[in-house]
Amino acid sequence: MKGSIARYLLSRLVLMLLVTGVLLAQFGLLWLDHSLRQYTGQQLQQQAQSLLFSLIRDEDNELVVNLRHHDARYLQPFSGQYFIIRINDEEFRSRSLWDFPWPSQQPAQGQLFAGPAQQQLLSYQARYRLDDSEVLVTVAEDYQPLLERFQRLRIRGLAGGALALLVIGLLQWWLIRRALKPLEQARQQLRELESGQRRQLTGQVPEEMQPLVRQVNHLLAHIDEQLKRSRSAAGNLGHALKTPLAVLNSLLARPELQQQPGLAQLLQEQLQMIEQRIDRELSRARMAGEQHGGLLFVCDEEIPALLQLLQQIHGSHVRFDYQAQAGLRLPFDRDDLLELLGNLLDNAGKWAAGQVRLRLSVSTRQLLLTVEDDGPGIGPGQRRQLVQRGRRADEQTPGHGLGLAIVQDIVNALHGQLELQDSELGGLLVSVRLPLAGPHRSQN
Numbered sequence: 001m002k003g004s005i006a007r008y009l010l011s012r013l014v015l016m017l018l019v020t021g022v023l024l025a026q027f028g029l030l031w032l033d034h035s036l037r038q039y040t041g042q043q044l045q046q047q048a049q050s051l052l053f054s055l056i057r058d059e060d061n062e063l064v065v066n067l068r069h070h071d072a073r074y075l076q077p078f079s080g081q082y083f084i085i086r087i088n089d090e091e092f093r094s095r096s097l098w099d100f101p102w103p104s105q106q107p108a109q110g111q112l113f114a115g116p117a118q119q120q121l122l123s124y125q126a127r128y129r130l131d132d133s134e135v136l137v138t139v140a141e142d143y144q145p146l147l148e149r150f151q152r153l154r155i156r157g158l159a160g161g162a163l164a165l166l167v168i169g170l171l172q173w174w175l176i177r178r179a180l181k182p183l184e185q186a187r188q189q190l191r192e193l194e195s196g197q198r199r200q201l202t203g204q205v206p207e208e209m210q211p212l213v214r215q216v217n218h219l220l221a222h223i224d225e226q227l228k229r230s231r232s233a234a235g236n237l238g239h240a241l242k243t244p245l246a247v248l249n250s251l252l253a254r255p256e257l258q259q260q261p262g263l264a265q266l267l268q269e270q271l272q273m274i275e276q277r278i279d280r281e282l283s284r285a286r287m288a289g290e291q292h293g294g295l296l297f298v299c300d301e302e303i304p305a306l307l308q309l310l311q312q313i314h315g316s317h318v319r320f321d322y323q324a325q326a327g328l329r330l331p332f333d334r335d336d337l338l339e340l341l342g343n344l345l346d347n348a349g350k351w352a353a354g355q356v357r358l359r360l361s362v363s364t365r366q367l368l369l370t371v372e373d374d375g376p377g378i379g380p381g382q383r384r385q386l387v388q389r390g391r392r393a394d395e396q397t398p399g400h401g402l403g404l405a406i407v408q409d410i411v412n413a414l415h416g417q418l419e420l421q422d423s424e425l426g427g428l429l430v431s432v433r434l435p436l437a438g439p440h441r442s443q444n
Contacts, residue, residue, distance in 0.1 A: 005180060005183070006176050006177060009176050010169070010176055013169075013172045013176075014165075017165055017168055018165065021165055025157060028157075029150075029154055032153075034110075037122060038110070040122050041109065041110060041122065041124055044122070044123070044139045044140070044141060045124050047071075047083070047124075048083075048124055048126050048138075048139045051065070051085060051137055052128055052130075052135065052137055054066050055085075055087075055130065055135070062090075063087050063130065063133055063135070064092070065092045073096060074095065075094075075096065076095070077095065077096055078098065078116045078119070079096045080119060080142030080144075081094070081141055081142070082094050082096050082115070082121070082139065083137065083138065083140070084097070084102055084137075084138045085135065085138075086135070086138075087133050087134070087135050088133055097116070098116065100116040102138075106123070107123060109124070110122070112143055115140065119142040119143075120142065120147060121142060121143060122140065123138060123140040124139050125138045182205045182206050182209060183209075186201065186209065186213070189202065193220070199220070199224075200217045200221075201213045201216055201217055238278050238279075241274075242278075245271060245274060245275060245278075248267070248271055249268075249271055252264055252267060252268055252271075296329045296331060296332075296334075297329065297331075297332050297333075297334050297337045298329050299328040299329070299330065299360060300326070300328070302334065302337075302338060303324070303358070306338065306342060306345070307345070310345050310346060313346070313349070314349040314350070318349050318354060318356060319354060319355050319356070320345065320356045321356070321357045321358065322358045323357070323359045323360070324359070324360035324361070325360075325362070328360060328362065330367060330436075332434070336410055336413070336414070339406065340407055340411070341358070341371075343404070343406050344371040344407055344432075345358060347404065348371050348373040348428070349373075351375030351376065352373035352374055353375055353427075354374060355373065355425060356371065356372070356373045357370075357372050358370070358371050365435060365436045366434070366435055367432075367433070367435075368431065368432075369434070370429060370430065371429070371430045372423035372424070372427060372428065372429040373423065373427040373428060374423070374427050375427035375428065377422060377427045377428045378420065378428050383420040404420075404430075407430075407432070415434075415435055416432055416433050416434035416435065417432070417433045418430070418431075419433075
């Protein structure tokens, strides 16, 4: 199932309510119409019996109809109240029928048929036996007023049903939103987990979601444990190699190698390459878990301390400037961002004549970080080579290219972009763009 669960449930419930409402309304209207016709038929039956009792004998001992005490509407043309009485071969018609020709075939019980003045008639017919005479009494009544009332009732019922459906739909929408609120809370927790604001999901969820939360927390704990083991193993390996490398570096000062300067220089270069490779792979191993269980990077706390440390390293002749919006908090692993900034600022401090500038700005779901210096800069032909291979622009200034290569690894791990440009200060400008996965401003 794709799309919103809330919309899916609401649409299905509304459809079910609509179909159920239409069916109930249709059956209700049919039942009401049947009941009205049945009730009218009972009234017509009573009228037929009343007309039967109105038969009297005249002076010639013939049966005639006496309407003296009957409904006056029988005497008013097209009044809507009609009768026909057949006694043997003689027929008596109510004056209200006037000259309207009665259907030759009696309509079925409860069936409407056309009467005078476009009326819809409902009739009742019964046979009786009086003495030696056979009496056929047919009475009819205009059903049109009841049809009109029935139509008005139907319209009101449909309007009321539509209003009730709207109210029920809104109520169902509210109930669905309330029922799915734990999912929204879980989604918010996942965002906080991604941004490093929490390490696990809370178990305060409905019973149906508890297995999912337990599995997610178990997976997070497993990933964190694997990450710790990986970092520990890489660190142990790196430290284990440091001692043999230190021994090899010390051998470069032996007289035997001093007598062969070419071999000593080649050995020194290879040892430096091994050290750079170890440092870079250790950095990659530390970033293997990209933000799992990380903490927010609070710029106002971390950057001033970092700049103070760099100021001590590079001396007072290099000024480090820092510009960022107040209260900026970034959803990145603290160690990753410290290593990224440390490498960039350290490289800039090595090459700067007197100024290094750091700027951080947040735009639409993106962090822009720039570090620039007033040093000699790097030519366009060397920039890509520096980043990709970790080589140094100046072999006498160690670590420059390696630092940029480590920065490139961190940027790639964070799905960002790294660019080298000319700075307005005259040196190199390094810009880093990182997508933001979570909230980046402190909440007051």
